[in-house]
Amino acid sequence: MTKDKKNPQVDNLTEVESALTKSEQFLETNQKLIGIIIGAIVVISVGYLAFNKFYLEPRSTDAQEQMFMAQNYFEKDSFNLALNGDGNNPGFLDIVDDFGSTDAGNLAKYYAGISYLNLGQYDNAIDYLKKFTTDDLLLGPISVGAQGDAQLELGKADKALSLYTDAYKMNDNELTTPIYMLKAGELLESSSKNADALKLYETIKLKFPESNEGRSIDKYIARAKAKLNS
Numbered sequence: 319m320t321k322d323k324k325n326p327q328v329d330n331l332t333e334v335e336s337a338l339t340k341s342e343q344f345l346e347t348n349q350k351l352i353g354i355i356i357g358a359i360v361v362i363s364v365g366y367l368a369f370n371k372f373y374l375e376p377r378s379t380d381a382q383e384q385m386f387m388a389q390n391y392f393e394k395d396s397f398n399l400a401l402n403g404d405g406n407n408p409g410f411l412d413i414v415d416d417f418g419s420t421d422a423g424n425l426a427k428y429y430a431g432i433s434y435l436n437l438g439q440y441d442n443a444i445d446y447l448k449k450f451t452t453d454d455l456l457l458g459p460i461s462v463g464a465q466g467d468a469q470l471e472l473g474k475a476d477k478a479l480s481l482y483t484d485a486y487k488m489n490d491n492e493l494t495t496p497i498y499m500l501k502a503g504e505l506l507e508s509s510s511k512n513a514d515a516l517k518l519y520e521t522i523k524l525k526f527p528e529s530n531e532g533r534s535i536d537k538y539i540a541r542a543k544a545k546l547n548s
Contacts, residue, residue, distance in 0.1 A: 381422035385413050388429065397433040414446075424451060428461055440468040459485040459494040466501065479505045496522045496531035500538070507542060516542040 387407035391400040403409035408416070410430040417423035431447035434440070447465050452458050466481030479502055486498035503518035519538045526532040 381413055381417035381420050381426070384408050384417075385410070385422055385426060388413065388426070392429055392433060395436070397436045401430060401433045401437075428452070428457060431461070432464060435464055435468055438471075440471050443468045455489050455491060456494055459488045459491075459498065462488065463494065463498045463501070466498070470505075475505055475509070490525070492526055492529050496526040496529040500531045500535075503538065503542075507538075507545070510545075512542045512545045516546065 384407070388400050388403065388409050391397075391404075392410075399409065401409045401411055403412055410426040410433065413426035414423055414430060417426070427446045427450040431443045431445075431450060434443035434446060444465050447461050447468075450461050452461065462481055463485035466478040466485060469475075469481060470478035482498045482502040482505065486495045486502060489495070499518045499522050503515040503522075506512075506518070507515035516539065519535055519542060522529070522532050523535045523539065
């Protein structure tokens, strides 16, 4: 006498029905809680959009308008006026204090950092440049590289080398990458790491021959090779 064989399709159907029943029971039991969660998500989303539309956007526009004169002073290398204002127009420090949460306020941190760097106030330069955030393909490396310049001026060559390396690795472009490769190479060379320096110099020659650095890189290559062969 043969045994009855179980039908796998029936078993699967039973499991699906059981899972559906449990889901329905959960929804019924927690209907109020689910409604509260959904309502909270809607309120947060609407609030976020309203905050951006009616608060951040107008403030960012206001900040950009107020920052015009500071940018003008910056372009003329009048860094004290750019930072602190002229008595009638705010400087970058005022913009950071009043509008720090806006895009313009964020950009003011970059300008403030570069201004401090040019004024020889290196700790302040590092402080403001660290606070600046960007996805811009040029400003990103420049900001990091400028921190390297400040660290080098403070006598911290290892930190400077690390920052120059970060700067040239952020993205490949004709403007900033060879600048920070060259700076990193010179620091490596000054530490007698001539083979590592030579690799960077040769990379500049290969990848960025039309850059300012690329057009003068042969003398750096020759110098590094001479040191290796001495």
